[in-house]
Structures are given as structure tokens and as C-alpha cells.
Amino acid sequence: MINVVADVGLLCLLLTVALAIVCTRSPLSLVLLSGIYSIALCTLFVILDAVDVAFTEAAVGAGISAILFFAVIRPEDEPVTAFSWPSSRAILLGLGVGVLLLAGTLDMPMYGDHLAPAHQHLALRFLGQSFEEIGIPNVVTSVLASYRGYDTLGEVVVIFTAGVAVLILQPDNKKGPAKPGDRDRFAPELMGNPVLKTVLLRMIPLVVLFGLYVQFHGDYGPGGGFQAGVILGAGVITYGLLSSATRLKRIISDKWVTLGMALGVLVYGLVGVAGLFLGANFLDYSVLGPTQTAGQHLGILLIELGVGLTVSCTMVSLYYCFKQGES
Amino acid sequence: METVYLIVLGLLLIAGLLSIWRAGIGPTRFDRILAVNTFTSKSILFISVYLFATGHPEYLDIALLYALVNYVTSLALVNYLNRNPVSAND
Amino acid sequence: MTEILGSLLLLLGVLTVLVGGVGLFRFPDFFCRLHSASIVDTLGAGLVLLGMLVLSGSVVIAFKVAMIGALIFFLSPMTAHALARAALRSGMHRDKPGSGPSTGGMK
Amino acid sequence: MSFPGLLNYWVALILLVCGLIIVMDSRNLVKKLVGLGIFQSAVFLVFITLGKKSDGSAPILDASVSVYSNPLPHVLILTAIVVGVATTAVGLALVARIRRAYGTIDEDEIDDRPEVEPEIVP
Amino acid sequence: MDSLIPALENHLPILQVIVPLLIAPFCMILGSRRLARGIMVLTAGIMLAITLGLASLTLQQPVITYDLGGWAAPWGIEYRVDMLTVFILFTINLVHMLASVFCLGRQDGNLGTAARPAFYTAWLLCIAGLNGMVVTNDAFNVFVFLEISSLATYTLISCGREPLALLSAFRYLVAGAVGATFILLSIGLLYMQTGTLNISDLSRVIAERGSDRTIILALAFFIIGVGVKCAVFPLHDWLPNAYRFAPDSVTVLLSGTATKVALYVLIRFLHDLFGADFGFAEMPLDMVLVVTAIFGLLLVPFIALRESNLKRMFAWSSVAQVSYIVMGIGLGTRLGIEAALLHLFNHAIVKTAIFMAVGIIIARTGTARIRHLGGMAHRHRFASCIMLFGGLSLIGLPGTVGFVSKWVLVTAVVDKGWWWLAIPILAGSLASAAYVWRIVEIMWTKPAVLKPEAPAARLHWVEWLPLSVLAGLALWFGLNASLITGLASSAALGLLNPGG
Incomplete structure (x- = not known):
């Protein structure tokens, strides 16, 4: 009963925020509303028992998208009229597509139906035998890292590609470490704000600690490489937001961040190649350790480290590039 | 016990709706920012109470994560506002 | 016994949050809304989490709830402070006291 | 659980x-990206809903739990969320460069500019 | 360690994708541009060698499967290589090899920020993504590698000189992301009704349980999604600007590989996943595809006629040529698939050669406006002749490679009984003759418009070598087409009755 009430309630919240987004035109309120949208979506994922997905959506929605969006929008984009109804042409086309889709949904299984075909085939084996074969309670992590580990390699490469893309798109691509002289023109005087300084400087170690907890807790509860990478990235970026990007660059220079991005992908790839050299197929961890489960444990631990490294370095690199583009 | 959880969740949803209303309508952009902050703290409560209601409190990490990372949005926001001190009559 | 106490705290907390929400909805000016949203919300969240603390079985859960409570207790007032400071710097002044809900402060 | 049916x-x-x-x-280019995010989140919602079993719990093996929701859609959506973030990040980097090149991020103002073509005087 | 070398033999399918994927980060770490360019060409060579190795393997054993992570097929991700896969792999890796050699010659500023090695990382990631899409037999894996290649493509396009390159890259990003999300949704709907993700497993379950409205919806979403990636006629408006404003070497690479892989995914899904009987018998899919192809064939050449920029004109002609391939797929018969594959290969070779020739002319004159092309043939004889030859084969003049594929397409159409389709094909060829003739007439007859620039720099080996290889291939296949038609028909045969 609680599940149904929560589900329906959150769906209504989601719809109202989506309608609000359709109508607003000012970029700042768009970004704020999309922040609320991602929070409501994350809560809905918790209701639908997708705990890992809620974790990722929360970390990404609250951690990264705000920073990226705020680095791009400017006050002069604020339109005169705050609200506007989309053009009738778009609405008609949208409704047309909607009606077509509605017909498609009539044969779909009901919400929560145990006999739905999706649960009969692959899921039975993953839920049934993943503990003997891989030995990890969190089935999502075992499927993510081992059964479909190659998808996750593709995913890490997607994040790496995004990092490379933003590096290429960086306007003036001087790559040297931040010279002490070049003071960040936009050094916000947050450091001057005693309240923020005292609270947040003590928060950063807490966030980093929580990030590491999530990194290694991925096997037993919700968590894993991606979520940990985003949290660690957010923790490091907090110092940048507090002081300035150039001061953060003196601690963690561009070069190391780019190196970390590339190394994470290589760590993941080399774990797979190690399987090749030991005579098994690519990304087969069973040969890495004495027994199958020991090998799987080691393999999953290593690739999660690779994922965490790439994702956190990419987040920091994104922050540098967007700050670089601004000043 | 379940009815209590039901009431709590329902009221939290209504409070969430109110803050969305303020986020949508809010005349100045600071009202919208305020609405985002309040919606986040309500959703932390919602997740925690829901996980308690369905008897799986071990997944509270999500609420903990939100409480932790929630300030990053506001910090980026305040940074943006300081950088562009245009007067608030957007 | 703990159940009654827990549910009482929960209900009290949620009512406080609701009051904060209504305040956010009804108050005429940004700075009034700021009060209702940040202070009353933090109190409401504290009460709800206290109720959950009472209801939580094992120590690990209690520790997590306490952590969430502590974080909310420190962070949300700080965020509200930073927001108020940014609003003041951007020239949001209450020039017409007691004016109607829609015209409070500068639009 | 027939009520929330479809x-x-x-x-x-x-x-x-x-x-x-x-x-x-x-x-507005930024609004396009936000719209893209909502478009993708609708697909995530379809994936996660098809994985849910009524009064099942999260797919983390636990002695006290008997019915688990389907873990596979969660794995696919983890990948899809990361892909969505990567696309948004690249899109925003492009928007930043477009603003630097054109001074605006509104498509109408950009289209009005005549196409710059290096003129070679014959 | 010598036991390792023969062991690599049965790992060829995964090496085809992993080699560029893991070498790409090295380009960035090393940091020197000259080294990164060397690595790029070396990797292109290795990948071509791996493809030839795979080709020799498929001659003995028709279908090679490879379980990733050691998990059996429907549970884990499976790679499947058959004649069709090798045919497409050979096409894109050949084009990639020649495009990367051509890219060496692009040291001019036109690559924008290519001064940094990150460009070559994006280049390798793009081709790794494309190879990953071709070799995989898992529906979701196609989506992941589609995203890798797409993100890399958006980056490469945005490296163009003019600021509009950024806007066209952004528009391609939005269109591509919407298309990819449609593909993701169709995979989700298929998983909802079948419970599996492996393509051959999916087709087995769909055949068993019959089709219902959700699977029809999944088919429609899939066609729209891949249609955006193939730049099929109604969904094509990102391609002309993307090819026009991208750096020349990127246009050369994309014209030969990106749309071709998307078309291959269309063929693979329509026949292997949804099954020919579901797609073509129950659903009027053939009518839908053929009608969109006809519109594409007839309308696009007229847009190309009014085009003022040479690169964008040939980009429009790419859209028209894709319609021929889609018509071949739409027929649904074995001969139709063979015609589509033939046209896919021929168009890849010819269009890459044309864009290389255009790149050479742009590098020397600095402009691609058709008005400025007067008398260009006398200044750059080699590039203009290649462009003329490419144009003729686009029209499908007998003796050129374009004629071979159009002839097989006409026979396929007649064999299916829709003889009236031959009329739009010929009309399309005549229309493309119009815009090719316009270029030829300006370049050969019109007086020179541009000041003769510094003594016409002799063609660097990086420029004429790939161009002559492509021209040679096109000429040789044009004259005795037995080898290529044999390859295409066995690929089509392998597709329609696997293991047969």
C-alpha cells in the first residue's frame, strides 16, 4: 500500500516539475527545476527498488550537473517573459507521437507483475546463481562488473570520451600547470565568508571518506565505482568552489587529472587483457585468483578502482575546463 | 504503525508539491533557489521514512549521500550569483 | 512504548515541515520565506530523524540516522545563510514593509 | 496490484x-539539453518500472528477503545515466564555445549571421 | 611466451575492438602530437590486419562466436562474426586506414585544436566504437558502442575551422542523442517482452511468442533511431552541415564509415533480431522503407543542385546514395541485401575518394565555394580527375563501380516483382548526373576565378597514395565485379540462413 501511494505521489510530482520545465524560459530556473526533477526521479527509483540507480542519479544530479550548468549560463540570457507555452506545431507533433505510443503500451505487463516475461529468462540465473559463481550479495554489482563487464568497460570509455571532448573544446588550450601569478579573476570571496569556510572545509574530508566507503562498499550495498567517482569529484571540486580553480590546480594539476582519466581506462582494460594472457576470454576474472569466486572478487575490486579513478578525474577535468572557458 | 508512515509520506508529498509551486512561480530567482533547498531536505526525509516503512533501513546511504552532496548545488549557485551580481529583478 | 514515542515524533516533525512548507507558500517576501523554509524545515527534519532514531533497531541504522541528522543540522542553515548573503548583495531590500504577498521586496 | 497497472x-x-x-x-541551447535530459529520464523510468516486482525488494541478496526485483534493468540504466551525463557534458562544452564564438546561446540570433566564407579576390 | 601468439588467433574478434580502445588513452598520455599521429596510423594498420585475419577465419568456419567474460551467450555478452560482419569490417577499416594516412597530411590549421594529441584519441575512439557496433551480437552493447562513436564524432566535427562547426556539432549531438535514446527505448521494450538481450536469442523468443503491439512499437522506435544515425531522407538534416564544417580528414573518415555502420546495424536488426518474416511479411516494412528511399532519391539531388558549397553538395549526395542502400534493404530479399551491401561498399570507396580530392583542393585554394572553382581542373589535374571519376560512378555510368551496384539493385527490384521501382532509380541517377555535370562544367570550361596561388604545391605522398589506392580499387571493381559481388552474395546468404 505504501509503495503504491509513494509511487503515484512521486509520479505526480515528476509530472508537475516536467510541465514547469516545459513552460519556463529562463535558464537559471530551468537548471534549478531540472535539479528538482532529478531529485524526484531519484526518490522514485528508491520506491521502485532500484537502489543503485537512485544512488547514481542522486550523486550525478546533485553533484555534477549543477556545476556544469552554472558554468555555462549567464544572467544576460534571462528572457523578458519568464513563461511561454510551446508552439502549437510542437505540441501537435508531440501528442501525435504520444497517441501512437499509447497503443504500444496496451500489451505491456502490469506494474509489479511477477509473471512478466522480463523476469523469467536471464534474471532467474542472475538472482539464483550469482552468489555461488561470483560470491557478492549485491547482484547489480556482480551483473554490472562480471556478467556484463564489457558494457561497463564501454561505459568507462564513454566517460573518458566526454573528458577528452571537453579537453579538446577547451578554448585556449595552454596545458601548463597553473602559474602562481595567474590569479583566478573570478576568485569569489567565499573564502571571506567565515560561515561557509568553517563548515565546508571540514566537510571535504567527510565527503572524500564517504566516497571511499561507497567505492569499496559496492559489493555489499548500493555503491560502486561510478557513484564513488562522482562523490570524490564533488568533494575535490568543493574546495575549488570555495577558494578558486587556480588554487585547486596548484594542488591537483591538469596533467595529473588527464593522466588519471586515461589510467582508469587502462586499468580496466588491462584487467581484461590479463584474462587473455592467462588463457581465458577477455574480462574473465575467474582465472585471476586461485578459486573462481576469489578471482571474481579481485577482478571486480580492480575494475571498480579503475572506474572510480576515471570518473573522479573526469569530473575534476570537466570542472577545470569549464572554469577555464569562463575566465 | 503503517498508517503513521502513510500519513507522514503523504504530508511530505504535499510539502514537496508546495515547494515545487514556489520553484515554478517564485517571482525572484532567490525564491526558486530556496524552493530547491527545501525540496531536497524534504526528499531526504521522504527517502529515509520510506526505507523505514518498507523495513530496509540498511539502504539509508542514499539519504546520507543526498545530505552530503546537497550543499554542492547551493555552493555552485552562490558562486554563480557572486560572479554575476546583476540585480535580482529577473 | 518506543513505537508510540517514535510515531509521535514523526507526526510532530512532519507537521512542522508542513508548517514550513505553507509558510514558504504564503509569506509575502523572500526574507520571510527564508525564515520559514530554512529554520522551520531544519527543526522538522530534526524531529522526524529523532523519531526514526527511536524506531531504528540496530546501532548501525541509528548511527546512519544520527549522521543524516547532524549533516542536515549543520548544512541547511549554512546554505540558507549563504543564500541570504547573496540575496542581500544582489540588492534585494524590503523597502515596502507589510505589502501584499505578491509585491514583497523587489520582484 | 492492479491499480497502478500501466x-x-x-x-x-x-x-x-x-x-x-x-x-x-x-x-535556447541550454533548454534543449535540459529537454534531452527529461527525454532520457522517461526511458529510464520505463526500464526501471519493468524490473519492479510487487512487494519485492532491492536485488541485494539478504537472508530475510525472498522476492527480489529484476537486477538487469538497473545495470542497463546505470550505463544509460552515465551516457546521459557524458552527452550533457559535451553539449555544455559546445554551448560554452558557441557563446564564446557568437556571444549568445539563442539559436535565432546565431542563424541570422551570414555564413562567413573566406573571400579570395579574383 | 610463444604459446601466446597462436592463442591470440581465437581472440581476434575482441582484439578488433580492444586494440584501438586501449591505445587511444596512450595517445593522450604521451602528449606529443607527432607520436600520436604515428600511433594512429599504426593502429589503423593493425586493425586492418586483424580484419583480414578474421576474414581468413570465416572462410573456414562460417560463424565465429566469442563469449566475453567467459559467460555463455544469452547471460554474458557475445561477439559474433560471420561473412556479413567481415564485409562491413573490411569496408570501414580500409576507409579508416586510408583516412588516417590522409589525416597525416592535414598539418594545416584546418584541424583547429588538433595541435593537441587529444584529437587523435577521439579519432581512435570513434573507430573503436564503430568496430564495436559491427562485431557485437548483444543489443545493449550496440547502444553503448554507438554512444562511444557518437560522442567521439561530435568532438571531431567541432574541431572545424569555422565557428559554425560548433553549432552543427551541437545540432548533430541533439539529433544523435534523441536517436540513440529511441534505440535504447526499443531495446527496453524488447527486453520487457522477451527477457533477453542477445540478438540471436531475441529473434528465437520473438519467433516463439509472436509479435504484439509493444514489439511493433519497438521496431518503429528502432527504425527512427537508426534512421537518424543513417541520415535517411526525412531524418537527415544534421548531415550536410556536419560534413561541411568538419575538418576535411574527419569528413573523409565519417563519409566512409559512420553511416555505413548504422546501415549495417539496420540490416542486422531487421533480419537477425526482428526476423525477416515479422518485419517484411506481417508489417508493411518493405513499403515504408522503399517509399522513404524513393523520396530521398528524387528530392535530395535537386537540393544538391542549388548548393553553393562543394563539400555540402557532396554531403547531400551522400544522403541520396543512402536512399539507394535503404531501398536495397527495404526489398527484404537476398538479392536486395546483396545490392545494398554492394552499394554500401562502392559508395564508401567512391565518396571517400571524392572528399579526399575536395580536401586537397580546399587545402590549396582555401575555399570550397563552387563559384571559385573555375578552371580548377587545369591547376589540380589529379584531384579533379579523381573527382570526375567519382562523380561518374555516383551517377552509375557503365564501367564504373557505381554501375555495378545499381545494376544489381535493378535486378533485385525486378526479381522481387516491383519492376516499376527501376524508374525512380534511373531518374535518381539522371538527377545526380545533373549536379555532377554542373561541377564538371565549371571546373573544366569556366575561366579561372582565383588568383593562381603560390606554385601549386606538389601533392604530398600522404595525399596521392590513399587517393590512388581508392581510385585503383574503384576502377578494378568497376571492371571485373566478380570478386565483390561474390563476397556480397555470400554475406547476404550468410545473413538470411545462418550456418547454412
Whole structure:
């Protein structure tokens, strides 16, 4: 009963925020509303028992998208009229597509139906035998890292590609470490704000600690490489937001961040190649350790480290590039 | 016990709706920012109470994560506002 | 016994949050809304989490709830402070006291 | 649990249409990206809803739990969320460069500029 | 360690994708541009060698499967290589090899920020993504590698000189992301009704349980999604600007590989996943595809006629040529698939050669406006002749490679009984003759418009070598087409009755 009430309630919240987004035109309120949208979506994922997905959506929605969006929008984009109804042409086309889709949904299984075909085939084996074969309670992590580990390699490469893309798109691509002289023109005087300084400087170690907890807790509860990478990235970026990007660059220079991005992908790839050299197929961890489960444990631990490294370095690199583009 | 959880969740949803209303309508952009902050703290409560209601409190990490990372949005926001001190009559 | 106490705290907390929400909805000016949203919300969240603390079985859960409570207790007032400071710097002044809900402060 | 029957899919459908309308209709590049995010989140909602079993719990093996929801859609959506973030990050980097090149991020103002072509005097 | 070398033999399918994927980060770490360019060409060579190795393997054993992570097929991700896969792999890796050699010659500023090695990382990631899409037999894996290649493509396009390159890259990003999300949704709907993700497993379950409205919806979403990636006629408006404003070497690479892989995914899904009987018998899919192809064939050449920029004109002609391939797929018969594959290969070779020739002319004159092309043939004889030859084969003049594929397409159409389709094909060829003739007439007859620039720099080996290889291939296949038609028909045969 609680599940149904929560589900329906959150769906209504989601719809109202989506309608609000359709109508607003000012970029700042768009970004704020999309922040609320991602929070409501994350809560809905918790209701639908997708705990890992809620974790990722929360970390990404609250951690990264705000920073990226705020680095791009400017006050002069604020339109005169705050609200506007989309053009009738778009609405008609949208409704047309909607009606077509509605017909498609009539044969779909009901919400929560145990006999739905999706649960009969692959899921039975993953839920049934993943503990003997891989030995990890969190089935999502075992499927993510081992059964479909190659998808996750593709995913890490997607994040790496995004990092490379933003590096290429960086306007003036001087790559040297931040010279002490070049003071960040936009050094916000947050450091001057005693309240923020005292609270947040003590928060950063807490966030980093929580990030590491999530990194290694991925096997037993919700968590894993991606979520940990985003949290660690957010923790490091907090110092940048507090002081300035150039001061953060003196601690963690561009070069190391780019190196970390590339190394994470290589760590993941080399774990797979190690399987090749030991005579098994690519990304087969069973040969890495004495027994199958020991090998799987080691393999999953290593690739999660690779994922965490790439994702956190990419987040920091994104922050540098967007700050670089601004000043 | 379940009815209590039901009431709590329902009221939290209504409070969430109110803050969305303020986020949508809010005349100045600071009202919208305020609405985002309040919606986040309500959703932390919602997740925690829901996980308690369905008897799986071990997944509270999500609420903990939100409480932790929630300030990053506001910090980026305040940074943006300081950088562009245009007067608030957007 | 703990159940009654827990549910009482929960209900009290949620009512406080609701009051904060209504305040956010009804108050005429940004700075009034700021009060209702940040202070009353933090109190409401504290009460709800206290109720959950009472209801939580094992120590690990209690520790997590306490952590969430502590974080909310420190962070949300700080965020509200930073927001108020940014609003003041951007020239949001209450020039017409007691004016109607829609015209409070500068639009 | 017949009540919420297909409600989740219908809401996902409406979100899909909202996202499509925003992407097609908005002239502001940032709003296009936000619309793209909503469009993708509708697909995530479809995936996660099909994995849910009524009064099942999260797919983390636990002695006290008997019914688990389907873990596979969660794995696919973890990848899809990361792909969505990567696309948004690249899109925003492009928007930043477009603003630097044109001074505006509104598509109408950009289109009015004549195409710059290096003129070689014959 | 010598036991390792023969062991690599049965790992060829995964090496085809992993080699560029893991070498790409090295380009960035090393940091020197000259080294990164060397690595790029070396990797292109290795990948071509791996493809030839795979080709020799498929001659003995028709279908090679490879379980990733050691998990059996429907549970884990499976790679499947058969004649069709090798045919497409050979096409894109050949084009990639020649495009990367051509890219060496692009040291001019036109690559924008290519001064940094990150460009070559994006280049390798793009081709790794494309190879990953071709070799995989898992529906979701196609989506992941589609995203890798797409993100890399958006980056490469945005490296163009003019600021509009950024806007066209952004528009391609939005269109591509919407298309990819449609593909993701169709995979989700298929998983909802079948419970599996492996392509051959999916087709087995769909055949068993019959089709219902959700699977029809999944088919429609899939066609729209891949249609955006193939730049099929109604969904094509990102391609002309993307090819026009991208750096020349990127246009050369994309014209030969990106749309071709998307078309291959269309063929693979329509026949292997949805099954020919579901797609073509129950659903009027053939009518839908053929009608969109006809519109594409007839309308696009007229847009190309009014085009003022040479690169964008040939980009429009790409859209028209894709319609021929889609018509071949739409027929649904074995001969139709063979015609589509033939046209896919021929168009890849010819269009890459044309864009290389255009790149050479742009590098020397600095402009691609058709008005400025007067008398260009006398200044750059080699590039203009290649462009003329490419144009003729686009029209499908007998003796050129374009004629071979159009002839097989006409026979396929007649064999299916829709003889009236031959009329739009010929009309399309005549229309493309119009815009090719316009270029030829300006370049050969019109007086020179541009000041003769510094003594016409002799063609660097990086420029004429790939161009002559492509021209040679096109000429040789044009004259005795037995080898290529044999390859295409066995690929089509392998597709329609696997293991047969």
C-alpha cells in the first residue's frame, strides 16, 4: 500500500516539475527545476527498488550537473517573459507521437507483475546463481562488473570520451600547470565568508571518506565505482568552489587529472587483457585468483578502482575546463 | 504503525508539491533557489521514512549521500550569483 | 512504548515541515520565506530523524540516522545563510514593509 | 496490484513527449539539453518500472528477503545515466564555445549571421 | 611466451575492438602530437590486419562466436562474426586506414585544436566504437558502442575551422542523442517482452511468442533511431552541415564509415533480431522503407543542385546514395541485401575518394565555394580527375563501380516483382548526373576565378597514395565485379540462413 501511494505521489510530482520545465524560459530556473526533477526521479527509483540507480542519479544530479550548468549560463540570457507555452506545431507533433505510443503500451505487463516475461529468462540465473559463481550479495554489482563487464568497460570509455571532448573544446588550450601569478579573476570571496569556510572545509574530508566507503562498499550495498567517482569529484571540486580553480590546480594539476582519466581506462582494460594472457576470454576474472569466486572478487575490486579513478578525474577535468572557458 | 508512515509520506508529498509551486512561480530567482533547498531536505526525509516503512533501513546511504552532496548545488549557485551580481529583478 | 514515542515524533516533525512548507507558500517576501523554509524545515527534519532514531533497531541504522541528522543540522542553515548573503548583495531590500504577498521586496 | 497497472508507463510516455516537445521547440541551447535530459529520464523510468516486482525488494541478496526485483534493468540504466551525463557534458562544452564564438546561446540570433566564407579576390 | 601468439588467433574478434580502445588513452598520455599521429596510423594498420585475419577465419568456419567474460551467450555478452560482419569490417577499416594516412597530411590549421594529441584519441575512439557496433551480437552493447562513436564524432566535427562547426556539432549531438535514446527505448521494450538481450536469442523468443503491439512499437522506435544515425531522407538534416564544417580528414573518415555502420546495424536488426518474416511479411516494412528511399532519391539531388558549397553538395549526395542502400534493404530479399551491401561498399570507396580530392583542393585554394572553382581542373589535374571519376560512378555510368551496384539493385527490384521501382532509380541517377555535370562544367570550361596561388604545391605522398589506392580499387571493381559481388552474395546468404 505504501509503495503504491509513494509511487503515484512521486509520479505526480515528476509530472508537475516536467510541465514547469516545459513552460519556463529562463535558464537559471530551468537548471534549478531540472535539479528538482532529478531529485524526484531519484526518490522514485528508491520506491521502485532500484537502489543503485537512485544512488547514481542522486550523486550525478546533485553533484555534477549543477556545476556544469552554472558554468555555462549567464544572467544576460534571462528572457523578458519568464513563461511561454510551446508552439502549437510542437505540441501537435508531440501528442501525435504520444497517441501512437499509447497503443504500444496496451500489451505491456502490469506494474509489479511477477509473471512478466522480463523476469523469467536471464534474471532467474542472475538472482539464483550469482552468489555461488561470483560470491557478492549485491547482484547489480556482480551483473554490472562480471556478467556484463564489457558494457561497463564501454561505459568507462564513454566517460573518458566526454573528458577528452571537453579537453579538446577547451578554448585556449595552454596545458601548463597553473602559474602562481595567474590569479583566478573570478576568485569569489567565499573564502571571506567565515560561515561557509568553517563548515565546508571540514566537510571535504567527510565527503572524500564517504566516497571511499561507497567505492569499496559496492559489493555489499548500493555503491560502486561510478557513484564513488562522482562523490570524490564533488568533494575535490568543493574546495575549488570555495577558494578558486587556480588554487585547486596548484594542488591537483591538469596533467595529473588527464593522466588519471586515461589510467582508469587502462586499468580496466588491462584487467581484461590479463584474462587473455592467462588463457581465458577477455574480462574473465575467474582465472585471476586461485578459486573462481576469489578471482571474481579481485577482478571486480580492480575494475571498480579503475572506474572510480576515471570518473573522479573526469569530473575534476570537466570542472577545470569549464572554469577555464569562463575566465 | 503503517498508517503513521502513510500519513507522514503523504504530508511530505504535499510539502514537496508546495515547494515545487514556489520553484515554478517564485517571482525572484532567490525564491526558486530556496524552493530547491527545501525540496531536497524534504526528499531526504521522504527517502529515509520510506526505507523505514518498507523495513530496509540498511539502504539509508542514499539519504546520507543526498545530505552530503546537497550543499554542492547551493555552493555552485552562490558562486554563480557572486560572479554575476546583476540585480535580482529577473 | 518506543513505537508510540517514535510515531509521535514523526507526526510532530512532519507537521512542522508542513508548517514550513505553507509558510514558504504564503509569506509575502523572500526574507520571510527564508525564515520559514530554512529554520522551520531544519527543526522538522530534526524531529522526524529523532523519531526514526527511536524506531531504528540496530546501532548501525541509528548511527546512519544520527549522521543524516547532524549533516542536515549543520548544512541547511549554512546554505540558507549563504543564500541570504547573496540575496542581500544582489540588492534585494524590503523597502515596502507589510505589502501584499505578491509585491514583497523587489520582484 | 492492479491499480497502478500501466500508470508508470503512461507517465513515462508523457515525460517522453514533454522532452520531445522541449527539444524540438526551444530555441535556447541550454533548454534543449535540459529537454534531452527529461527525454532520457522517461526511458529510464520505463526500464526501471519493468524490473519492479510487487512487494519485492532491492536485488541485494539478504537472508530475510525472498522476492527480489529484476537486477538487469538497473545495470542497463546505470550505463544509460552515465551516457546521459557524458552527452550533457559535451553539449555544455559546445554551448560554452558557441557563446564564446557568437556571444549568445539563442539559436535565432546565431542563424541570422551570414555564413562567413573566406573571400579570395579574383 | 610463444604459446601466446597462436592463442591470440581465437581472440581476434575482441582484439578488433580492444586494440584501438586501449591505445587511444596512450595517445593522450604521451602528449606529443607527432607520436600520436604515428600511433594512429599504426593502429589503423593493425586493425586492418586483424580484419583480414578474421576474414581468413570465416572462410573456414562460417560463424565465429566469442563469449566475453567467459559467460555463455544469452547471460554474458557475445561477439559474433560471420561473412556479413567481415564485409562491413573490411569496408570501414580500409576507409579508416586510408583516412588516417590522409589525416597525416592535414598539418594545416584546418584541424583547429588538433595541435593537441587529444584529437587523435577521439579519432581512435570513434573507430573503436564503430568496430564495436559491427562485431557485437548483444543489443545493449550496440547502444553503448554507438554512444562511444557518437560522442567521439561530435568532438571531431567541432574541431572545424569555422565557428559554425560548433553549432552543427551541437545540432548533430541533439539529433544523435534523441536517436540513440529511441534505440535504447526499443531495446527496453524488447527486453520487457522477451527477457533477453542477445540478438540471436531475441529473434528465437520473438519467433516463439509472436509479435504484439509493444514489439511493433519497438521496431518503429528502432527504425527512427537508426534512421537518424543513417541520415535517411526525412531524418537527415544534421548531415550536410556536419560534413561541411568538419575538418576535411574527419569528413573523409565519417563519409566512409559512420553511416555505413548504422546501415549495417539496420540490416542486422531487421533480419537477425526482428526476423525477416515479422518485419517484411506481417508489417508493411518493405513499403515504408522503399517509399522513404524513393523520396530521398528524387528530392535530395535537386537540393544538391542549388548548393553553393562543394563539400555540402557532396554531403547531400551522400544522403541520396543512402536512399539507394535503404531501398536495397527495404526489398527484404537476398538479392536486395546483396545490392545494398554492394552499394554500401562502392559508395564508401567512391565518396571517400571524392572528399579526399575536395580536401586537397580546399587545402590549396582555401575555399570550397563552387563559384571559385573555375578552371580548377587545369591547376589540380589529379584531384579533379579523381573527382570526375567519382562523380561518374555516383551517377552509375557503365564501367564504373557505381554501375555495378545499381545494376544489381535493378535486378533485385525486378526479381522481387516491383519492376516499376527501376524508374525512380534511373531518374535518381539522371538527377545526380545533373549536379555532377554542373561541377564538371565549371571546373573544366569556366575561366579561372582565383588568383593562381603560390606554385601549386606538389601533392604530398600522404595525399596521392590513399587517393590512388581508392581510385585503383574503384576502377578494378568497376571492371571485373566478380570478386565483390561474390563476397556480397555470400554475406547476404550468410545473413538470411545462418550456418547454412
